[in-house]
Amino acid sequence: AKRWGRADAVLRELEERCAAPPARLRQVADAMAVEMHAGLASEGGSKLKMIISYVDALPSGEEKGVFYALDLGGTNFRVLRVQLGGKEGRVIKQEHDEISIPPHLITGGSNELFDFIASSLAKFVASEGEDFHLAEGRQRELGFTFSFPVKQTSIASGTLINWTKGFSIDETVGEDVVTELTKALERQGLDMKVTALINDTIGTLAGGRYDDNDVIAAVILGTGTNAAYVERANAIPKWHDLLPKSGDMVINMEWGNFRSSHLPLTEFDQALDAESLDPGEQVYEKLISGMYLGEIVRRVLLKMAEEASLFGDEVPPKLKIPFIIRTPYMSMMHCDRSPDLKTVGAKLKDILGVQSTSLKTRRLVVDVCDIVAKRAARLAAAGIHGILKKLGRDVPNTDKQRTVITVDGGLYEHYTIFAECVESTLRDMLGEEVSSTIVIKLAKDGSGIGAALLAAAHSQYR
Ligand code: ADP
Ligand code: MG
Numbered sequence: 001a002k003r004w005g006r007a008d009a010v011l012r013e014l015e016e017r018c019a020a021p022p023a024r025l026r027q028v029a030d031a032m033a034v035e036m037h038a039g040l041a042s043e044g045g046s047k048l049k050m051i052i053s054y055v056d057a058l059p060s061g062e063e064k065g066v067f068y069a070l071d072l073g074g075t076n077f078r079v080l081r082v083q084l085g086g087k088e089g090r091v092i093k094q095e096h097d098e099i100s101i102p103p104h105l106i107t108g109g110s111n112e113l114f115d116f117i118a119s120s121l122a123k124f125v126a127s128e129g130e131d132f133h134l135a136e137g138r139q140r141e142l143g144f145t146f147s148f149p150v151k152q153t154s155i156a157s158g159t160l161i162n163w164t165k166g167f168s169i170d171e172t173v174g175e176d177v178v179t180e181l182t183k184a185l186e187r188q189g190l191d192m193k194v195t196a197l198i199n200d201t202i203g204t205l206a207g208g209r210y211d212d213n214d215v216i217a218a219v220i221l222g223t224g225t226n227a228a229y230v231e232r233a234n235a236i237p238k239w240h241d242l243l244p245k246s247g248d249m250v251i252n253m254e255w256g257n258f259r260s261s262h263l264p265l266t267e268f269d270q271a272l273d274a275e276s277l278d279p280g281e282q283v284y285e286k287l288i289s290g291m292y293l294g295e296i297v298r299r300v301l302l303k304m305a306e307e308a309s310l311f312g313d314e315v316p317p318k319l320k321i322p323f324i325i326r327t328p329y330m331s332m333m334h335c336d337r338s339p340d341l342k343t344v345g346a347k348l349k350d351i352l353g354v355q356s357t358s359l360k361t362r363r364l365v366v367d368v369c370d371i372v373a374k375r376a377a378r379l380a381a382a383g384i385h386g387i388l389k390k391l392g393r394d395v396p397n398t399d400k401q402r403t404v405i406t407v408d409g410g411l412y413e414h415y416t417i418f419a420e421c422v423e424s425t426l427r428d429m430l431g432e433e434v435s436s437t438i439v440i441k442l443a444k445d446g447s448g449i450g451a452a453l454l455a456a457a458h459s460q461y462r
Pocket of ligand 2: 409
C-alpha cells in the first residue's frame with residue numbers, strides 16, 4: 001500500500017508540473033508570436049532563427065513540364081520525377097526511387113558522397129520513359145531537399161554549417177552544397193540544373209500549397225519538429241535586398257529551438273536536456289517530438305521503479321538504458337483499449353523484460369504516457385496558434401477566409417491520441433467561430449514532390 005502511495009505521488013506531481021491549462025497555452029502562443037517578430041527583426045534576435053528561405057513563389061498549379069527532386073536527409077535518399085500538366089493536367093505522372101547510402105560514404109570524402117548521389121540520379125534519369133516530355137532545347141531541372149543546417153545564400157545556393165544525423169565529412173562543411181552537387185552531376189555527364197535548395201519543411205509547405213491554395217504554413221511532427229510559413233516580405237525587417245515580385249517570402253522558423261519561461265518543464269525534461277548532445281538547445285523539440293516522448297516516459301517510470309518498486313523489488317536493468325522506450329511503443333501502450341491492458345503488459349515484457357505486471361502498474365504506465373503525450377500535443381497546438389496570431393488569422397474574419405496548415409511526420413500520422421489532442425486543443429484556443437475557418441491537413445507526400453514543384457516554380461525558364 002505504501003509503495004502505491006509513493007507511485008501515485010510521483011504521478012500527481014508529474015501531472016501538476018506538466019499542466020498546460022488554457023491560460024498557460026495562451027502565454028506560450030503569445031511568446032511564440034513575440035519570438036517570431038524578434039527573429040524577423042534581426043539576425044540572432046531570437047532563439048527562433050526565422051531563416052529566410054529565398055522561396056518567394058510557391059507552386060500555383062500552372063507548372064508544366066518534367067521536373068526532378070532529390071531528397072537527402074537520412075540514411076536513405078530519394079529521387080523523384082514528375083510530369084506536370086498545368087491547371088488542368090496537374091500531376092500527370094510521378095515516379096520515384098529510394099536508394100540507401102553505403103555507410104562508409106557518410107564519413108568519407110565529399111566527392112565520394114556526391115559522386116554516388118549523382119551516379120544514382122543519372123541511372124534514374126536514364127530510365128525516364130516516353131511518357132515524360134522535356135521541352136525542346138531545355139535543361140532538366142531539379143529541386144534539392146537537403147535537411148541539414150544550411151546558410152542559405154539564394155534560392156539555389158547555401159553553405160553547409162555542420163552535418164548531423166551521423167554524417168561526418170569535414171570537407172563539405174562551409175562549402176556550397178549546390179555547387180558540390182552540380183560538379184558531381186558534371187562529372188557524371190548529366191546535364192541538369194539545380195533550381196531550388198530547400199529543407200523538408202519547406203517541401204511540405206510547397207506540396208500542401210499545390211493541393212490547396214489556402215495552405216499558409218507547414219508543421220513537421222516526426223522524429224523532430226519544425227514549422228515554415230508564408231510571410232509578407234515587407235514584414236521582415238532583417239531582409240535588406242530587393243522585395244520579391246510576389247511580395248511573399250517563405251520563412252523556415254526552426255521552431256524546435258523555441259523556449260519560453262511559460263513552457264511547463266519537469267525534472268525529467270531538465271535531466272534529459274542536460275544529458276543530451278545539445279544541452280540548452282531545441283528545448284521545445286525535446287518536449288514535443290517523436291525522438292523524445294518515449295524517453296521522457298522512461299525517465300518517469302525509472303523514478304517510479306526506484307522509489308515505489310513499480311516493477312517489483314528490483315529495478316528492471318533495461319529501464320536504465322536511455323531511449324529504450326521508443327515513441328511508437330509508447331503510443332501502442334497508450335492506445336491499448338483492452339480491459340486488462342494486454343498490450344501494455346506485452347510491451348513492458350518485450351521492451352523491459354518485465355515478466356509480469358499488475359493491472360494497477362499497467363494503468364500507471366498508461367497514465368504517464370497520457371500526461372507526456374498530451375502536454376506535447378497541447379504545446380504543439382499553442383505553437384500553431386502563435387503562427388496564426390502572427391498572421392492575424394486567430395480572429396474572426398468577415399469574408400470567412402479559410403486558413404490551412406499542412407502537417408507531416410510519423411508522430412502526427414500514427415499517434416492518434418496525439419493528433420486528436422493537437423486538433424481539439426487548437427479548437428478550444430481559437431473558439432468556435434474562428435476554428436470553423438481553420439483546417440489542419442495531413443500532408444500527402446510532403447517533401448518529395450514539393451521539391452520538384454519548387455524546382456518548377458523557380459525554373460530558369462519561368
Ligand atoms: P522523420 O521525422 O525522421 O522524417 P517520419 O516523419 O517518418 O520521419 O517520423 C518518424 C517518427 O515518427 C519516428 O521517429 C517516431 O518518433 C514517430 N512515430 C512513428 N510511428 C509512430 C507511432 N506509431 N506512434 C508514435 N510515434 C510514431
Ligand atoms: Mg520527414
